[in-house]
Amino acid sequence: MGKVCKRFCIVERMNRRSFLAAGVGIVGTRAARARMPSWAAVSADAGVSGPPISLLEKTFVPMAASLLSADAWRPIPKFADRTAWMAVPQDVRDVLVQRAEAANNDAWPIMLATEELEYQRNGNRTRFEAITFGRRGRLSDLVLGECITGEGKYLDQIANGLWLICEESFWGVPAHLGAQKAGVGLADEAEPVIELFGAETAATLAWVVYLLGDRLGSVSKLLVSRIQMETKRRILDVYFERSQFGWMGLGGGGHVNNWNPWINSNILTATMVLEPDAQQRAQLVAKVCKSVDVFLAEYSPDAGCEEGPNYWSRSAASFFDCCTTLVSAHGGKGGAVLTHPFTRAMGHYIADVHIAKNLYVNYGDAHVDSAPEPEVVYAYGKACGDAKLAEFGAFDAAWRGSAAEGAVLRGTFSNGGGPVSLSRELAKVFAAAPIRVAPKRDALVRDAWYPRLGLMTARQTEGSSDGFYVALQAASNGRSHGHNDSGSFIVFQGGEPVFIDVGVEAYTAKTFSKERYDIWTMQSAFHNLPTIGGVMQHDGDAFQASEVKYEKTDARTTVRTNLATAYPKQAGVKRWMRTVVLDRASRRVEIEEEFALANTVPVELSLMTAREPSLTSGSVKVGGAVLAFDATQLTATSEKIVLTDASLRHCWGEAVWRVKLTSKAVEGGSWKMMLTAG
Numbered sequence: 267m268g269k270v271c272k273r274f275c276i277v278e279r280m281n282r283r284s285f286l287a288a289g290v291g292i293v294g295t296r297a298a299r300a301r302m303p304s305w306a307a308v309s310a311d312a313g314v315s316g317p318p319i320s321l322l323e324k325t326f327v328p329m330a331a332s333l334l335s336a337d338a339w340r341p342i343p344k345f346a347d348r349t350a351w352m353a354v355p356q357d358v359r360d361v362l363v364q365r366a367e368a369a370n371n372d373a374w375p376i377m378l379a380t381e382e383l384e385y386q387r388n389g390n391r392t393r394f395e396a397i398t399f400g401r402r403g404r405l406s407d408l409v410l411g412e413c414i415t416g417e418g419k420y421l422d423q424i425a426n427g428l429w430l431i432c433e434e435s436f437w438g439v440p441a442h443l444g445a446q447k448a449g450v451g452l453a454d455e456a457e458p459v460i461e462l463f464g465a466e467t468a469a470t471l472a473w474v475v476y477l478l479g480d481r482l483g484s485v486s487k488l489l490v491s492r493i494q495m496e497t498k499r500r501i502l503d504v505y506f507e508r509s510q511f512g513w514m515g516l517g518g519g520g521h522v523n524n525w526n527p528w529i530n531s532n533i534l535t536a537t538m539v540l541e542p543d544a545q546q547r548a549q550l551v552a553k554v555c556k557s558v559d560v561f562l563a564e565y566s567p568d569a570g571c572e573e574g575p576n577y578w579s580r581s582a583a584s585f586f587d588c589c590t591t592l593v594s595a596h597g598g599k600g601g602a603v604l605t606h607p608f609t610r611a612m613g614h615y616i617a618d619v620h621i622a623k624n625l626y627v628n629y630g631d632a633h634v635d636s637a638p639e640p641e642v643v644y645a646y647g648k649a650c651g652d653a654k655l656a657e658f659g660a661f662d663a664a665w666r667g668s669a670a671e672g673a674v675l676r677g678t679f680s681n682g683g684g685p686v687s688l689s690r691e692l693a694k695v696f697a698a699a700p701i702r703v704a705p706k707r708d709a710l711v712r713d714a715w716y717p718r719l720g721l722m723t724a725r726q727t728e729g730s731s732d733g734f735y736v737a738l739q740a741a742s743n744g745r746s747h748g749h750n751d752s753g754s755f756i757v758f759q760g761g762e763p764v765f766i767d768v769g770v771e772a773y774t775a776k777t778f779s780k781e782r783y784d785i786w787t788m789q790s791a792f793h794n795l796p797t798i799g800g801v802m803q804h805d806g807d808a809f810q811a812s813e814v815k816y817e818k819t820d821a822r823t824t825v826r827t828n829l830a831t832a833y834p835k836q837a838g839v840k841r842w843m844r845t846v847v848l849d850r851a852s853r854r855v856e857i858e859e860e861f862a863l864a865n866t867v868p869v870e871l872s873l874m875t876a877r878e879p880s881l882t883s884g885s886v887k888v889g890g891a892v893l894a895f896d897a898t899q900l901t902a903t904s905e906k907i908v909l910t911d912a913s914l915r916h917c918w919g920e921a922v923w924r925v926k927l928t929s930k931a932v933e934g935g936s937w938k939m940m941l942t943a944g
Contacts (some may be wrong), residue, residue, distance in 0.1 A: 271775040308825070313613045316567040321608075322555035322592065325600045329748030330548045332528055332596045339538050342595040342692055344476050350696075357667060358698045359414050361679050366411020369404045370423050374430055379452060385440035386451045389775030397494050398463070399685040401431060401468055403805055406681075406688045409474055418481070420446030425485040428474065431497045437464035441775070445511065454566050456498045460533075462525060467867065468501040469532035469689045472539035493552050494540050502541055505533055506550055509565030509796040513729060516553075523746040525560040527584035530554045534591045535689060551595065558588050562608075569611035570716035572745045575619050582612040583642050587689065590598035590649060604649045617658050618714035619723060621764065622731035624666060627723055629739050629754070631747040631770040631777075634763070639690065641697040651900040658709035660701050668698040686885055713818050720752075720814045724823035724848040731761035734855050734941070735890075736848045740827045744807030752803065752832040753811035754793040755846050757855055757891070757926060757941060763876045764796050764891045764941070768922055786915075792924065796859070799867030801837035809833070811844075820941060821851045830861075838864035855941040861935040869932060871900070873925040876918045879904050886925050892944030899937055 304389045343350030354362075381394045392470040405427035432439070435451030442461035450455045471493045477480070481491045509516040513525035534554055541547040542938040562585065571578045589603045603609060616638055619627040624637040628653035633668065644659025646652070667678050679691070696750075712728035715721070720740025726733025738755040749770075757764040768787050770777075778784065783805050786792050790803035803809060813828040829842040840862040847856040859871070873886070873893070878888040881904060905926045914922075929935070 268441070273863035275793050283438040292662050301887070303532050309377070313319065314608050315566050315570050316850060317562045317569075317608050318606060319563060319604055320559050321562060321606065322559050322588070325590050326596060327552050329596055330552065331601055332599055333548055333551060334538075334595055334597055336539055336542075338597075340592065342696055345416070345481065348416060351413055353699060354414065354695055355698050355702070357671070357675060358679075358695065361676050362407075362410045362414050362695070364676075365407040366415070366420055369407040369411070370420055372404065374404070374426060375400055377434065377743045381439050382436075382452055384644060385443075386773065387934070391441050391775075393441060395685075398434075398437075398439065399681070400586055401682045402467060403684075403686045405431070406691055406776065409477060409619060409688070410691065412481075413477055418484070421478075421481060421485050424478070425482065425489060426708040428471065428482075428489055428493060430541050431467065431471065434490050435738050437467040437500060440835045441773075458504045460504055460529065461513075462528060464840060465529040465532040465536075466502060466685065466687060468497045468536040468540075470686075471497060472536040473688045473692065476539045478766070492606075495541070496835060497536055497894045501533070502536060503551065503717045504627040505553070506546060507904055509553075514557045516557055521564055521746065524560050524573060524581040524584065527558055527588050530558050531559075531584050531587040531591065532596070534588060536589070538595055551592070551622045552568040554652070555592070556709070558585065565612065566718045568716040568718040570615050570719045570721055571609055571612075572741060573747045574628055574630045574632035574718060575616060575626035575638070576628065576636040577747065578616050579638045581643060582615065583638065585609075585612065586642075586646050586649070589668070592646075599680050604786050611652050612641075614652055614654055615644060615716070617655055618711050618712070618716075619721075619737070620658070620709045621735055621737075621758050622710070623765075624662075625758070625761070626765050627721075627739075627756065627937070628769055629741075630745070631753060632767075633913060634771045635917055636768065637662070637666070637904065639694065640669075641694045642690065644697060645693060645699050647796060653705075654707070654709065657705050657707040661706040661708050663697075663701045664706060667701070668694055681858045683910055713823055715816050715818070717814070717816070720825075720827065722812060722816055722823065722825040722846075724818070726848070726850055726853065733850075733853055734759050734764075734848060735761075736823075736846060736855055738825050738827075738846050740811035740825075742807050742810040743803060743805050743832060744809070744872070748805075748831075750790040750803040750805050750809070751793040751795065752809065753827050753844055754795050755857075756794070759889065759891045759943065762889060763764075764888050764924070765877050766874050766918075767794075767916060768792060769917055770876055771925050772913050778808070786885050790832075791870075792874060795871075796841075796842065796861075797870045797872065798839050798867060799838040799869070801833060803832045804834040813843075822848070822851075823848045834869065838867070840864055853943065857939040857941070859937045860935075863932070866933045867929045869929045871927040871937075873927065875925060877923070878906070879923055881925070886927075887944055888925075891938055891941055893941045895927060895937065901936065902927055 300594050377397050384393060408424045423586055435455055438461040443450045445459040446454050446457045475490055475493055479490055510519055513522055515526060518828045537547055537550045566572050568872045571581050580941040593600050599918040614700040624635050628634045640659045640662035644656050647656030647659055657904045665677045697812040710729050712725055714723045723737045725735040735758040739752050743752050756767050770787055782788060809832045811829050812831040815826045817824045824847045826845040829844050830839040833839050847859040849856060867932055877889050881902045884895060886893045886902050905922050906921050906923055909919050
C-alpha cells in the first residue's frame with residue numbers, strides 16, 4: 267500500500283493529537299438518550315443490561331471510615347522503596363535517565379500574556395499549549411529520572427519546574443477559559459475554574475510530593491507547602507465548594523462526557539496526597555463518587571464508547587482510573603466495582619473495535635490510528651478479569667509499548683510535545699516488567715454489536731486480519747464529539763483501508779462553535795453517505811439513522827438501517843434503507859440502497875478513500891478491492907482532496923479521495939453494489 271501502509275505501521279504513542287482529542291467541548295445532551303428509538307434496546311449480544319445506578323456512591327461512601335490517610339496510602343512505590351525502583355527493567359531505566367538528562371540541561375520556557383491571548387484573538391491554541399505542556403512534561407521526566415537514579419542530581423531543576431508552575435496564573439489552557447465570567451482571554455485569578463489540564467496539573471504536583479516530598483525539603487522546606495496551598499486554592503477547595511461545572515453533572519444541564527472521569531480521577535489523586543483535613547478529604551471523595559456515577563449512568567447502555575475509540579482512553583479508561591484509586595484509597599476494599607459486568611464490558615469495547623495493527627473503527631472526532639496505550643489496556647483487563655483484554659494489551663506492548671525495543675521503546679516514554687499524565691506514566695513504568703512475561707494475543711474479534719450505538723463490526727475470520735473488515739455506526743448526530751455521519755460505514759481489506767472515515771482536523775476555536783458543521787470533515791458529504799438533491803445530514807439529537815436491524819451467522823453478518831431520519835425535511839427523503847452485508851462464504855461485501863423520495867432529484871453517494879481510485883464504467887477499484895455497481899443507474903467520478911492538516915496527513919498521507927456515484931434525477935430506486943477482491 268506504499269506510503270499509507272508505512273504510516274499505519276509506525277508506532278504512535280498517545281501524543282498531543284490523540285490526548286487533546288478528548289479534551290475540548292461537550293457536544294450532545296441528555297435528551298439524546300431520551301429520544302433513542304425502540305430498536306436501540308440492549309440485546310443479549312451486548313452482554314449487559316445498562317449501567318449500574320450509583321455504583322461508586324453505594325460502594326465507597328458507606329466505607330468512609332476505611333479511607334486511608336496520605337501517609338498510609340501506597341498505590342505505587344515511593345522513592346524510598348529503592349528495591350521496587352531498581353526492579354524496573356534496565357532498558358526502561360536507561361530511557362528514563364536519558365530523558366531526565368535532556369530535561370536537566372534545557373531552559374524552562376517562559377509564558378507570556380500575548381501567548382495566552384492568542385486563542386481569543388485568532389483561535390490558535392498550539393503555542394501556549396506547547397509551553398504549558400512542555401513544562402509539565404519536562405517536570406515528569408526529571409521526577410522519573412530522580413526516582414530511577416536516586417542521586418539528587420535533578421532536584422534543583424525539579425524545584426524550578428514546581429516553582430514556575432505554582433507561579434502560573436492558570437494551570438489550564440485558554441481554550442477552556444469560557445467557564446470563567448470574564449470569558450476567554452486571560453485567566454482571572456479571582457475566579458478559579460477547574461478544567462482538564464488544571465486538574466491534571468494538580469495530580470502531577472501531588473505525585474511529585476508523594477514520590478519525593480522528603481527530598482524536596484533538601485532544596486527548600488517551602489516547596490511542599492506551596493504546592494499544597496496552590497492546589498487547594500485552585501482545585502480542591504473550588505471542587506469542594508462548587509457544583510455547577512458542567513462536566514461534574516451535578517448542576518443539571520447537558521450530557522457529561524470524558525471530561526467527567528478524566529478530571530475526577532485527577533481530583534482523587536490530588537485529594538489523597540494533598541488534602542490534610544480528614545473530614546473535607548472524605549467529603550471530596552464522596553463528591554467524586556457522586557459525580558462519576560452521573561457519567562456512568564449516562565454511559566451508553568450497551569457499554570460502547572459513543573465518543574469513539576480515540577476517547578476510550580479518557581472515558582472508560584479514566585473511569586477505570588477512578589475505580590482503582592478508590593479501591594486503593596480504601597485499603598483494597600470495594601474491588602467489586604472493577605469486576606462488575608458493566609465495568610468489564612466498558613473495557614472490552616476497545617478490543618471489539620480493533621481492526622488491525624494500531625487501527626481502530628473511528629467515528630466522530632477520532633483518528634483511525636489513535637490506539638490506546640497498551641499498558642492501560644493490560645491493566646484494565648487484569649483488574650476487571652478480562653483475560654483477552656489483558657492479553658491484547660500485552661501483545662500491543664511488545665511492539666509499540668513498554669515491552670518493545672530501541673526507538674520504539676524510547677517513543678513509548680516520549681510525549682511528542684503534548685500533555686503528559688504522570689499518573690499514566692508511573693503506571694506504565696511499573697507495568698513494564700510484568701507485561702513482558704504476560705500471555706499475549708492480538709484482539710481480532712470476528713463480530714461485535716452495540717445496539718444502542720447502532721455499531722456493528724465484522725471481519726472475515728476470527729483472529730485474522732485477512733479478508734474484508736466492515737463497520738457501521740448509526741448513532742445520533744447529537745452525540746458527544748459527533749459528526750453528521752449516522753449510518754456511515756468503513757471497509758478494510760487485509761488490514762488496509764478501502765473506504766474510510768477521514769477523521770478530524772486539529773481543534774481550533776471553530777471546532778466547538780456554531781460553525782462546527784461548516785468544517786468539511788464533519789459533513790455527511792465527506793462520509794460514506796448519500797447527498798440527496800444537494801442536501802446533507804443534519805446535526806442534533808433528532809437526526810440519526812433508525813430501524814436498525816442486525817443479524818449474524820457464521821456465513822454472514824448483516825446490518826440494515828433507515829438513513830432517512832438523519833436528514834432534514836429539505837432532503838425530501840421518505841425512506842432510505844441501507845443494507846450492508848459481510849458475506850464470509852463468498853468473501854465479499856454487499857451494499858444495497860433502497861429509497862423513496864418526495865421529489866425527483868439527483869443523488870450523490872460519497873465514498874471516501876485513502877488511495878487514488880481507478881474508475882471504469884460500473885466499477886471503482888481501490889487498492890486490492892473492486893466495487894461493482896450498475897452503470898445504467900450511477901456514474902462514478904472522483905476528486906482529490908489535498909490534506910493540509912498535520913493530523914490527517916499523519917493518518918492518510920498528502921491526500922484523500924472522494925468517489926462520487928451520481929444518479930440522474932430520481933424519485934426512488936434500488937441500488938446494489940458488490941465489493942470483492944480484485
